[in-house]
Amino acid sequence: MIPPADNSAAARRDPAERKRDREILAAVQRGDADAFDRFVERFGPMIFSFGLRMCGNREDAEDVLQETLIKVYTRLRTLQDPDALRAWLWRIVANECRMSRRGPRDPGRQVNIEELLAPREEGGTPMELPDPDAPDPEASTIRLQDRERLEEAIRNLPPTYRIILLLRDFEGLTSEEVARVLGISVPNAKVRLHRARLALRKLLLGAEPPRAAKGAG
Amino acid sequence: MDDARHPECDCLEWLETLSEYLDGDVGEDLLHRIDAHIAECPRCAWAVATLRETIEACRHAPRPSLEPSELRRVVERAREELHRQGVL
Ligand SMILES: [Zn+2]
Numbered sequence: 001m002i003p004p005a006d007n008s009a010a011a012r013r014d015p016a017e018r019k020r021d022r023e024i025l026a027a028v029q030r031g032d033a034d035a036f037d038r039f040v041e042r043f044g045p046m047i048f049s050f051g052l053r054m055c056g057n058r059e060d061a062e063d064v065l066q067e068t069l070i071k072v073y074t075r076l077r078t079l080q081d082p083d084a085l086r087a088w089l090w091r092i093v094a095n096e097c098r099m100s101r102r103g104p105r106d107p108g109r110q111v112n113i114e115e116l117l118a119p120r121e122e123g124g125t126p127m128e129l130p131d132p133d134a135p136d137p138e139a140s141t142i143r144l145q146d147r148e149r150l151e152e153a154i155r156n157l158p159p160t161y162r163i164i165l166l167l168r169d170f171e172g173l174t175s176e177e178v179a180r181v182l183g184i185s186v187p188n189a190k191v192r193l194h195r196a197r198l199a200l201r202k203l204l205l206g207a208e209p210p211r212a213a214k215g216a217g
Numbered sequence: 218m219d220d221a222r223h224p225e226c227d228c229l230e231w232l233e234t235l236s237e238y239l240d241g242d243v244g245e246d247l248l249h250r251i252d253a254h255i256a257e258c259p260r261c262a263w264a265v266a267t268l269r270e271t272i273e274a275c276r277h278a279p280r281p282s283l284e285p286s287e288l289r290r291v292v293e294r295a296r297e298e299l300h301r302q303g304v305l
Contacts, residue, residue: 069291
């Protein structure tokens with residue numbers, strides 16, 4: 001029995017974290033003098049790193065941070081449900097990323113699930129088995145000696161995949177929260193997440209990028 | 218599509234469920250069936266292992282950081298705008 005990856009929002013966000021969110025929200029709504037600094041300290045690094053990974057450049061990430069701080073802080077005073085803060089904040093961050101992105105637009109490329117699972121098309125099977133006699137055993141494992149490798153792989157994903165991976169696996173939102181942030185159904189979010197993970201896995205395995213299926217159509 | 222390419226097992230059927238499996242998001246019955254399949258199918262076992270590594274890498278990736286001076290500059294611009302709007 002292989003235990004499931006502990007990827008629940010509960011694991012990422014314990015009750016103490018939620019309590020801190022609520023305290024900051026209360027400070028903002030009371031108009032405490034240090035409320036803005038506390039708000040920035042708590043959410044600034046999170047917003048910036050998301051913006052940098054999503055947009056792929058620091059200039060856009062700074063714009064996303066600035067605009068998000070302004071918009072979220074302005075509206076925090078009227079937010080009723082403290083537990084909705086995170087999902088609501090992520091929705092604003094995601095929208096800012098969409099608006100400020102200077103990079104190429106979403107290519108909207110649909111990737112066949114078999115392509116994502118096949119390290120090499122020539123093999124004729126959906127997944128290649130690691131060859132025990134292969135000279136390079138690294139070829140069939142996820143190689144992460146270099147952190148930049150993961151960041152680069154993320155940048156190379158289509159934006160629709162990148163955003164869902166960032167929300168779910170980097171930031172630890174639940175599938176339900178991700179669906180709310182992106183304005184899609186939960187089943188849709190799960191399918192898209194799975195494809196995004198497979199696409200990232202493929203990039204990390206060092207295989208060639210997916211190509212159009214042979215004889216498609 | 219050539220369905221004869223992988224006649225040995227119904228791997229693709231399982232592969233569609235692996236994210237939910239790794240997230241602990243499948244029912245007990247399906248969980249046991251996937252466990253049983255993985256125990257016998259090296260290809261799916263490998264797919265699960267590498268998919269799990271991929272998810273773990275994301276979960277543990279350190280945040281790219283912002284220089285303190287860079288952060289101060291952005292925060293000051295946001296603060297000025299909030300002052301201008303009468304929020305601060
Ligand atoms: Zn299998």
